[in-house]
Amino acid sequence: MRILIGEVKNHIDSEVEIAGWAQNIRAMSSVLFIEMRDVSGTVQGVLPKKGNESLFNELRTVPRETIISMTGQAVKSQAKIGYEIQIRELKIINMAEAPLPLGVVDKIESDIETRLENRFLDLRRPEILSIFKIQSTISNSIRNYFVEKGFIEIHSPKIVAAATEGGTELFPVKYFERNAYLSQSPQLYKEIMMSAGFDKVFEIAPAFRAEEHNTPRHINEFTSIDMEMSFVDDEVVMDVLENAIKTAYRSVAETNSRELEILKVSRPDLNYKFRRITYSEYVKMANDKGIELKDGDDLSTPVLKTVGGEINEFYFITRWPRDLKPFYVQPYDDKYSRGFDLQFGELEITSGAQRVHSPQVLLDNLKAKGLNPDSFAFYVNAFRYGMPPHAGWAIGLERLTMVLLNISNIRETTLFPRDRTRVTP
RNA sequence: GCCCCGAUAGUGUAGUGGCCUAUCAUCCGAGUCUGUCGAGCUCGGGACACGGGUUCAAAUCCCGUUCGGGGCGCCA
Known part of the structure; x- marks a missing residue:
């Protein structure tokens, strides 16, 4: 045997x-x-x-x-x-054919392009395999964490009709005689599940973004770990997020010591409280570094690199201006919201928020963002007949893997990446 | 989508107008070697992205195309 x-x-x-x-x-x-x-x-x-x-x-x-x-x-x-x-x-x-299009044990490093073209061979290398063994530990430990806390795992539709929530571009698909789109996020569905009374839900599933970005931290199909909870605010779900990440890190340290050794990555240690920096404080930090930035401006990549690049740990940026966050984010006051991001250094890992639960505020926000409330009727209806206050977040599995393993290109933490020019293999 | 850079054997590279029937390593093939582990040694094999142009002469210069890299933008 x-x-x-x-x-x-x-x-x-x-x-x-x-x-x-x-x-x-x-x-x-x-x-x-x-x-x-x-x-x-x-x-x-x-x-x-x-x-x-x-x-x-x-x-x-x-x-x-x-x-x-x-x-x-x-x-x-x-x-x-x-x-x-x-x-x-x-x-x-x-029998294997020779020569190999990509050497598995060659002393020569190949370009990422050649490696992705022949990904089945690339994945045979122990260090590449180790990345995905660790990624499996991360997603499993977060799933277990949710299940232990009483969350219900859901599977929301990936083919959706809503033209847009504003913001990102969607991939159109033919749906018989109609047009439909690939889902960019389970956001609206997980909120509907709060109205449905499921109390706490999570989903680990693909999300699709049709943006023509070309960076080492964006791909067009990624794995989103989403959660939503009823009767809590933004502060509570930030605690849950911090605990979920710490749980994942502990699991990796416990079960993947061999893989960490192969990858020459030190055992992850998160013995610190994630700082909560308000957006306005962040703007001041940028100003102190001589960056011209007004309270209300978006945080551009250079700003995040200058300020965040020096913070070599996880931290939250909280209370973003309402203008910079989507319509479903609960206001904090006239100017700021209960939306937050989790960052590691310069990289955004998570975005989350306490959500709007009042149907009237939701309709006002939709109109203020220039969106047509009729397109969102299926969603707004769920707010009309008893919607609890709720909050949640979504974390990118590939980005979390990047941070944990100190990898700089998201294609390295994706089995078969879908980027601006790649749909195969 | 914008800016900058690049494309030479299966893989990774050297090469700045004639010294290029193109370098080195890896790889592949043949042989050799009482135990290797990046095995060693000998011999052999294999490439200038595509299309146009300049020139007596182009891997090398120019234009276009395709593809890629870096940065930015866009981005729940």
């Missing part, structure tokens, strides 16, 4: 069967080594020429990355990891 390569060390001095990719075959004059790899690690098999001449000669010309299974005694040896497998039986299961 096949075992994972990572388990071979528990079977020293007994016979094991492994299967995987032959990532390197080194033939000496009288002995041959096959470096085998699977999802759990690597180990080498040894085959002496004496007594195995035909297999020996066949193997020395087998291309790298061929799928092979082998059975043999696991023994302590002078191999770097301290043990190896003495091959008794070996099967060549599926």
